Amino acid sequence: MVLRNESGQGSIGATALVALLGDWRGADPGGLARSLAERIRLLALDGRIPAGTRLPSERELCDRLDLSRTTVAAAYARLRDLGFARSLRGSGTQVRLPVPRLPESAPSGHEIDLSRATLPALPWLAEAAREAAEDLPSWLHTDGYDPIGLPEVRAALAQRYEERGLPTEPEQILVTLGAQHAIALLARTLLGRGDRAVIESPSYPHAFEALRLAGARLVPVPVSETAGATAGAAAEIAEVEAFEQAFRRASPAAAFLMPDFQNPTGRSLSPEARDRILAAARREGTVVVADETTAELDIDRGFAAPPLAAQGDAVLIGSAGKTLWGGLRIGWIRADRELIARLAQARVVGDLGTPILEQLLLARLLPRTADALELRREQLRAGRELLTGLLAERLPGWRVPPTPGGIATWVDLGAPLSSRLALAARSRGLVVPAGPRFGIDGAYEGRLRLPLCGDPDELRAAVGILADSWGDLPGAESLGSPGARGGII
Template identity: 50%
Template sequence: MIRGRLAASTLGDLLGDWRRDGTGGLPAYEALAERIRLLLIDGRISADVRLPSERELSERLDLSRTTITAAYRQLRDSGYARAVQGSGTTTTLPLARPPATAPRSQVIDLTMAALPATSLLPAAAALATEELAAHYDTPGYQLIGVPALREAIAERYTARGLPTDPEQILVTSGAQGAITLLSRTFVTRGDRVFADSPSYPHAYDALASAGGRIVTSPVTPEDGWDTASLAATIGRTNPSLAYVMPDFHNPTARSMTLDDRHELLHAVAKVDTLLIADETTGELDIDRREHYGPLATLAGEHGARVVHIGSASKLLWGGLRIGWIRASADILGRVAAVRPAHDLGSPVWEQLVAAHLVRRSGEAIEERRSQLRERRGALADALARHLPDWEMPERLEGGLAAWVRLPAPVSSQVTLAARAHGIHLTAGPRFGIDGAYERRLRFPLTSPATLTQAVAILGELWPTVADTTPLRLTTSEPSV
């Protein structure tokens, strides 16, 4: 995510071939403003970023200053920029997105990969409400976590093959809270930090916000992890922290093989890098053949330091903003010391609900397996019918999304065209750095009816976008 002052050359690279974006022949200033809005909505540019001066951007894009001035005015009028005295034009984000301009009556939001609440939730909520009275004389939040939930999480790890005590668990405000706390605790400004590419965008954001300089190695739906590149990158850069999603990786849905896990652990142990294993989607198995359990079960063979994070949001319900960190006592002590500056603790009631649900994880997993299998089939059928040139991953064995390959590097163009017709997508480059993945779109495995409707609309739009395929493939997916 770009912060601070945005150079004209950087914005030009992010914009790509914006004049071929499938926006239906808009005037240049409107098309430019729309593309900058997409960069903001996707999170590739943050709020409070100073845009290049009109003169600098006109020279970079070979446009008149009148066009740039009109584009910036359009951004200000739509709430995506403001004029700051003495500082030019600065980006902003409206509190709510404007409605789609399409003649569709309902917006289809495909930006979030999340499932509806598990059917187990009502009973768990009722039990938690009964238990809440015992906590009325407390502040209502817990810095470390209520004992019942920490015990349930520890029991779950133990059942999965990793013996765990409740003292090794710290409850957080979702998995994002866990990533942020670990980043703030173990990353010093200027440190190199490792992450897969592509990866979970908000993990990139948390690492960068802590001051980390991100280095990456590739993961693909076809081949998984390039472990030679991974080991070489970690060995060469000596990162203070490494972030990976070893099971049902977001967005590729791949899982590390046993050899991959050994290579990763060996690489981080050699340079004493702290490894964060994000297992938020780790139990969303549809039909994977191999199961290896938590990474830390292998860590002793290499001497690696491994921290696990998990969440109730993906398996149980996104409305439960409950996550956790499993780590040694000394690591949790350092995290707990940093936490009050960012987050005073997690609500007791949500923790009580999560405690009941974590103890019924096995039932929830079976429920999700059936839902995800149906949704995977619906997406595959819809793509085959309406967009046969778009490639569904062959090995989609679990997780919440499909990393679909497009015939041309036009992910941002598709995203813009779709928004005009009521479909909100996240462009492929949001999942990488430096503008990569224009050949990819992430499709969350939402309801079959929604997927079928969305893909049918995209099928109608695709010929128009395909006709404007960029001639310069400067932001295509990197080869691996």
């Protein structure tokens, strides 16, 4: 956990760093110093240790890791040589990020980035943008600052919730600068320093960061990708009981979860599980916040689940980023009127409103939501089939869980090599987040999140890089042969 002082400078203690390092020994054939440096470099690259964070002193880290001072000093020296650290008199060793440099081996002259699971813009977005620009002059007489949302946009979003089975008034909607902005705004409004917040684990890493910045103490609940499926009834019961226990023991101020097509596991909760989780939260006075940014990205689940708030008290987060286009930075919060008023008041500390033109564009796109979802279903199905086919061919020892919807799949590597694989792939021009990026304290080294969307040629190249990188990892050889672990499931 990174701690910040009054000046905003961050630091990470030796115990916290060791937890993030996980099973790092032997990660590099060059020895312990190189292995340690490479794992810290990965933590910096994927944001688990932010730039500017002061690392533990050499003495503290060597005591905690039971290493010689020479080994830790050599690791820090290598980080400095690679441009990932700098040492300042009186300030210790700080993490930094060098200017990105494209590896010579990167295919097609650029890096392939699988860290973002995003779909291309809708084919009718450009025309809608032209129409929105034509609507703009009618708003130019205003000051342009809109901290709540245009009336027509709020009304259209409320209507969309009505269509999904949740009666909603426009006054229950606040338009934000995307889902991440919504999470951060809710975190600093609902949480005080030291408050506990229940979170799923694994989950969306930027949600962790927003909650921690608000001063929350995180209470993780394990998520299984099989929860909600017929074969996963036992897993779902275990997950629900873990939620109930977390609420009972921690009395959290808030709980943040993704009930449909959870990122990264892809699991969805059954109606019965939702009822029990909401009831447990209600008993403790916990505010449940449901991230629904992927809720409507169904591939073949076969039914459309209503919003979580249709079953009980819950604050909902939505976004245009996953269904319409990532470049349309608009999200929204659906809550009771009192909380919406509090959020609008708290918002002005960080920003003064959502851009008018983007809201007008959203208003043009919302009436075609059904068309957009049908197109996304086709695109995600094609991406899923391509990815699972490529993995079955090139990496048959990996297990891919059933993925009935959502934007990604949570691949089981069969060995705790995710961080080593991510570093090896990066050297070949592929950016892929290691499994621990989606958890806390170094967990999920045996997992890798891969998107179901993206350019097919880049996806083929990416799987090729993963296969080549996997083959180079010590300990992976016995897991990579056809039929070694049963292939794709």
